[in-house]
Amino acid sequence: MYEELEQRLERLAGTLERMRLDEYVEYVSSRRRLIWDNLLYGMARGFGFTLGFALLAALCAVLIKNMVVENVPVIGDFLAEVIHAIQARM
Numbered sequence: 001m002y003e004e005l006e007q008r009l010e011r012l013a014g015t016l017e018r019m020r021l022d023e024y025v026e027y028v029s030s031r032r033r034l035i036w037d038n039l040l041y042g043m044a045r046g047f048g049f050t051l052g053f054a055l056l057a058a059l060c061a062v063l064i065k066n067m068v069v070e071n072v073p074v075i076g077d078f079l080a081e082v083i084h085a086i087q088a089r090m
Helices: 002-019 021-029 031-069 073-089
Strands: none
Touching: 002 021, 021 031, 031 073
16 A cells, blocks of 8 residues: 555656656746746837737738739728828828
8 A cells, every 4th residue: 555655656756756846846936037028028029029910010011012003992092191191181
């Protein structure tokens, strides 16, 4: 009976070591490190969103410009009216 319990405890200890639970507990208990890591993660994520949106907006601007230049009937006329309305108000 004790032998079976000892084997289970050894298996449990091996599993906890493989999970690196001690490192995780140390990471979570250090508030300064946790805040610093989350701050860096948030900055990197914000930079990625900004960069992605800028590329997407530039691509849309190029596509719209090409549509106006090629005079796509529906979109080109609509955009021309919008541009004329904006210029009239200026």
